[in-house]
Amino acid sequence: MSQQAVNGVQSRGKVLTLDNMNPNVKQVYYAVPRSHSPTGGADREGAERVSHYFLHLFLKRYSAAQIFTDPCLNLPQGVKKPFTEVIKANIGDAHAMGQKPITFLRQVLALCSYPELLEDTKFPEDAKKRARRILEACGGHSIGAYSASQGIECIRQDVARYIEKRDGGISSNPDNIYLSTGASDAIVTMLKLLVCGEGRDRTGVMISIPQYPLYSAALADLGAVQINYYLDEDKCWGLDVAELKRSLNAARQHCNPRVLCIINPGNPTGQVQSRQCIEDVIRFAKEEHLFLMADEVYQDNVYAEGCEFHSFKKVLFEMGPEYSSTVEMASFHSTSKCYMGECGFRGGYMEIINMDPEVKAQLTKLVSVRLCPPVPGQALLDLVVNPPQPDEPSYATFMKERTAVLAALAEKAKITEQIFNTVPGITCNPVQGAMYTFPRITLPQKAIDKAKAEGQAPDMLYCMKLLEEEGICLVPGSGFGQREGTFHFRMTILPPTEKLKIVLQKISAFHLRFTQEFS
Amino acid sequence: MSQQAVNGVQSRGKVLTLDNMNPNVKQVYYAVPRSHSPTGGADREGAERVSHYFLHLFLKRYSAAQIFTDPCLNLPQGVKKPFTEVIKANIGDAHAMGQKPITFLRQVLALCSYPELLEDTKFPEDAKKRARRILEACGGHSIGAYSASQGIECIRQDVARYIEKRDGGISSNPDNIYLSTGASDAIVTMLKLLVCGEGRDRTGVMISIPQYPLYSAALADLGAVQINYYLDEDKCWGLDVAELKRSLNAARQHCNPRVLCIINPGNPTGQVQSRQCIEDVIRFAKEEHLFLMADEVYQDNVYAEGCEFHSFKKVLFEMGPEYSSTVEMASFHSTSKCYMGECGFRGGYMEIINMDPEVKAQLTKLVSVRLCPPVPGQALLDLVVNPPQPDEPSYATFMKERTAVLAALAEKAKITEQIFNTVPGITCNPVQGAMYTFPRITLPQKAIDKAKAEGQAPDMLYCMKLLEEEGICLVPGSGFGQREGTFHFRMTILPPTEKLKIVLQKISAFHLRFTQEFS
Incomplete structure (x- = not known):
């Protein structure tokens, strides 16, 4: 007899259980791995402990992407490991990797x-x-004090001026700027506005594969239909309109596609879209009557020669009034990336273009429910869009610090590509922008079979082993989505240059070892 | 012919319109007033301008509650008004009302x-x-840097210790603490976890009337069923279990009630619940198999003699293991209220109790989608739960500042009640806690008829006129919900004492004028 029955109380179980909770939340991160023991044949205490840490997370039904992007990856104190520290190359968290804050901002x-x-x-x-x-x-x-729910007015004005300067004078209206709690907040809010309908009328949202897991998570949470379009790895993760069309036409059989999400520069893939590509995408969005969501949080992170950041808005307006007065879009930016890397402040904004005024009023109403974005993050954003000017005392230091961060990232982007491409079985596109490399890894069939037998993604097996043996934390490609039968990992290029070189060498050596072990 | 047709482009209208947007978002703030001209017979330019400002908001489909709680209530510059400043007694925003930040925190x-x-x-x-x-x-x-999604571990430990101290040693587990972006964020997250089912199986959530509009907004957004239970104005806005039962039984006819939300101390009603009442509520929740959500953000704002804050958790554990091991609940706290009033930092936490471990894993997953709460807000929360100790250098100043804020609030709570109760037609319960008074106002039938003819809530007409004539901004009771045929407004007690007295006198004089005008 249960304790409850002994106490004379009817045993009805919990009010809230996995069976009767919000089913959409359960679908968040659809690629939930089965619980399993990743320790396998590992024989060192440290490795076992690391694995137990992950097992613990697994049992809590974390997905691959989440485990590896969880910022709290700290090992229990006193654990013996076959390495001296865990290098978190899993998440775009610049300060955690030792990047110093910009003096002026702080x-x-x-x-x-x-x-x-x-x-x-x-x-x-x-x-x-x-x-x-x-x-x-x-x-x-x-x-x-609380700010206006849309954000402090003078900061929205500064953002609008910043956008105008960035876009060669194309006007920006502060009324169309919404400050946000990081870009994630604004992206989720915008998606929420757009989702409606049931069954075949349910809103479909096109996202790139590989994707940033925020999108799949938000779509699952909203019960929207995720529509995958694949980036072309052979063309440096390029976006091809023919693939957009294929994906859209297939989706029209079972849902109502209304939204096209683009990440440029790309996460996790690091590509920078050409002006021509952006124009094609805009034309496609107009023809197919899609709302465009342009995730441009890495707009200052462009490294490759010949690459340049073109904002969707600028291209839209340069295409003339037929486009600039009709195509509905939102663009997102953040204080977490670029040269600042101020993730903890949760600052960001979105600019909306051509939104129906009645819908805009609903958007304003929706953001007011949470009162306002964090004011320190708003203040930080103001400094990013309104930095020291040449005649001001902080200018020289500010420019020196900013340039140093971006130059180091550019150098690390190059080193990463070079070193990985020397390794048989690793193929790496140039890191044109953003903060990540997403190399393809060739895995031996025996490793694939072993992983499958254990109900695990093969690149998860690979990343887990790397973590256990070298203390290097990457995200398996399966966390972002990839073409069937291909395997990847995402690694940030954020570790300091000398440490990054060691990390790259360790991964290279590991890859050879892994390949031999399973050959 | 339209410009689009001229250009040879098919005119299909907007992708996103009021008709095809997320219908739940449209239902947020269900009490949306019809657009109308509130200027009426006002004859002064200033008053007209103020009214136009509100008309502008109305046309954007703001609701009563939202207009008046919108923190951005700033009049256009250069507007002539019959008053020198707008006094925003509409929102619990201490710093905006001149309260100085606590030195140590800053x-x-x-x-x-x-x-x-x-x-x-x-x-x-x-x-x-x-x-x-x-x-x-x-x-x-x-x-x-990003923190762990659940919040920085040592801060969660400090929060747990703070709760233990507050609750006389009842243990608190840092694993059950989730730091949040203000309390609103955690409340919405918790509600989201709880909502499921369709039609008659749809989750119902019990909320007090009058309520804080975050609840109705979140429930509309989630498509949950709002179940109203009424507080007893004649018993100082007390909560009666018989009313809970009535409300629950009625709701069981059309939905699946699973959650009971309580705000203590009360917003907008300012009552502080007795220990006995809390015990009754907990017993009710257990009997009726309800998840308890205890909004305790005003836990340090208790002023009335004989009143004391009892946390739901402490009472639960004092009721013995039959309750403490079974009743599922979440308690919410914030850095925005109490003596700190640091609304802009969006700091807060929730503690969960008796949550199913599998559901808890889903909660942890859900919060990780937004990466982490703002770190400055987390830091601020740490100082609130871990303030200067008697042997530390900042202790004396900290205590002096803290005590001054709380003593002034206690004095203002008393003054408010006293002055309002001298006015015929205004009846005001004691402000036992929180930061608001919610007096009942008797309105002449002619005013009620006029408002109804204009499609307006009568207390909205009253508050609008007060704003136009005196520059004092209150929230009409209809924004919070009230018993049919009764009228109220919510006013904060946050203006500095001398200014508050003037505000109270102006409202009193206005009330007499208003009554005469419509008699």
């Missing part, structure tokens, strides 16, 4: 947090000026 | 933002110690 944030410092002569005048302006725009001159 | 935030200040002798050692500890817990020692 000075202004400190001034905003504790305005008594405005009297301190240690702080440059331009930092103080920015802080005073932000504080004046806040209720009660405090970043502790 | 010192630590400045140190975390710009760690170079750790060398500065102006900052006290305990502030530096806290900042160093927080920075050590951050990736790369920077608050710009």
Whole structure:
């Protein structure tokens, strides 16, 4: 007899169980691996402990993508490992990889947090000026007050001016700017607005494969239909309109495709789209009556020679009024990437274009439910879009720090491609932009069979073994989606250059070992 | 012929329109007023301008509650008004009403933002110690790194210790603490987990009327069924289990009630629940197999003599293992209220109790989609739950500032009740806690008729006129829900004492004028 029955209480079980919870939430990260023991034949205590950590996560029904992107990958203290530290090349978290914050940004944030410092002569005048302006725009001159739900007005004005400058003068209206809690928040909000219908009328959303898992997660949560279009690995992860058409036509058999999501520069694939490609995509969106969502959070992360960032908005407007007055789109940006890497502040914005005014009112209403985006993140965004000018005292240092970060990333992008392409069985496209490489790995059939027998994705087996043996944490390609029968991993290029070289060499050696072991 | 047709392009209208957007989002704030001209017979330019501002909002389909809680209520510059400033007594935004941030909190935030200040002798050692500890817990020692999705571990430990101390030693597990982007975020996440089923099986959620509009908004968004239970205005907005039963039984005819939400201390009603009442509610939740959501963000805002805050968790555990081991609940807290009032940082946490471990894994997965709560808000929360201790240098100042804020609120709570209750036609319950008064107003039949003829809630007419004539912004009771035929408004008690007195006198005089005008 159960304890509850003994106590005379009817045993009805939990109110909330896996069986009666929101079914959409359960579908988030559809590629949930079965629970299993990844320790396998590992014989070292450290490796076992690492594996147990992952087993623990697995049993909690984490998916591949999530385990490896979870920022909390910390090993229990005192664990013996066959390596001295875990290198988290799994997530685009620049500061965690040792990148120093930009001085000017942090000075202004400190001034905003504790305005008594405005009297301190240690702080440059331009930092103080920015802080005073932000504080004046806040209720009660405090970043502790709520802001307008859409974001502080003068910051939205600064964002609009920044966009105008970026896009060669094409006008931007601050009313169309919504500040957000990182880009993720705005992307989910925009998707939420767009989803409706049931059965065959259910909204379908086109996303690239490989994709960033936020999209699949949000679509599952909203009960929308995910429509996959494949990037062409052989053409440097290029986007081909013929593939968009194939994917769309197939989807029209079972849902109502209404949205096309593009990530440029690409995550996890690191490609930078050409102007021509963007024009083709816009034409396709117009012809097929699709709402365009342009995830452009890596817009300052372009490294490859001959590559240049073209915003979807600029291309749209250069295509003339037939397009610029009709194609509905939203563009997303963030303070988490580029040279700043300020992920923890959760700053970002979206710009909407050609949105129906009645829908826009609904959007404004929707964002007001959560009151406002974090004000420190808004302040940070203001500094990103309104950085020190050449005649200001912080300019030289700011430019030096900014350039150093971007130059190092460009160098690391090149080193990564070069080293991986020397390894038999690893093929790596150029890292044109963003912060990731997504090389293809050839896995021996025996490894594939072993993984399948264990109910595991083969690239998960590979990444798990790498983690156990070398303490290097990557994300298996299966977490992002990939063409059937191909295998990849995502690695950030964020570790400091010297450490990155060691990481690349260790992965290369591991790959050879892995191949031999299963040959 | 349209421009599109001229251009040879098929005119298909917008991709995204009010007719084909997410229908749940449209239902958010169900009490959407019809568009109308609120200027009426106003004859002063200023008043007209104010009204036009609201008309503008109305036309955007804002609801009563939203207009008045929108933090961006700023009048266009250069507008002549019959008053010198708009007093925003509509939203619980302490800093916007002039409350100064607590020095210690802001010192630590400045140190975390710009760690170079750790060398500065102006900052006290305990502030530096806290900042160093927080920075050590951050990736790369920077608050710009992502944290674990559930929140920084050492901060969750501090929260657990804080809860244990608050609840007389009842243990709290850091694994059950989830840091959040303000309390709103956690409340919406928890509701999302709980909602499932279709038609008569759809999840029903019990909320108090009057309610805080986040709840109705979130339920509409999730497509859940809102179940209203009424607080008893005659018993100081008390909660009666007989009313809970009535409401639940009625709801069982058309949905599957699974959740009971309680706000204590109450918003907008300001009551503080007795220990006995909380025990009754817990017993009811257990008997009726309901998940309890305890919104306790005003837990430090208790003013009335004889009133005391009892956490739902403490009462639950004091009721013995029959309850403490079975009743599933979540409790919510925030950095936005109490003595801190740091709304802009969007800090908060929830503690879950007795949640099914499989569901908990799903919760952890769900929060990881948004990566992490804002780290500055997490840091702020850490200081709230781990404030200066008696032997530390900041203790005296911290306590002085904290006590001053809470004592002023207690005084203002009393003044508000006293002044309103001298006015014929205004009846005001004691403001036992939280930051609001929700007085009942008697409106002349002619005013009610006029409002109804204009398709407007009568208390909206009242609040609109008050705003136009006096520049005082309140929220009409219809924005929160109230018993049919009764009228109220919500006013914060946050304006500085001397200004609050003037506000109260102006409202009193307005009420008499309004009554005469329509008699």
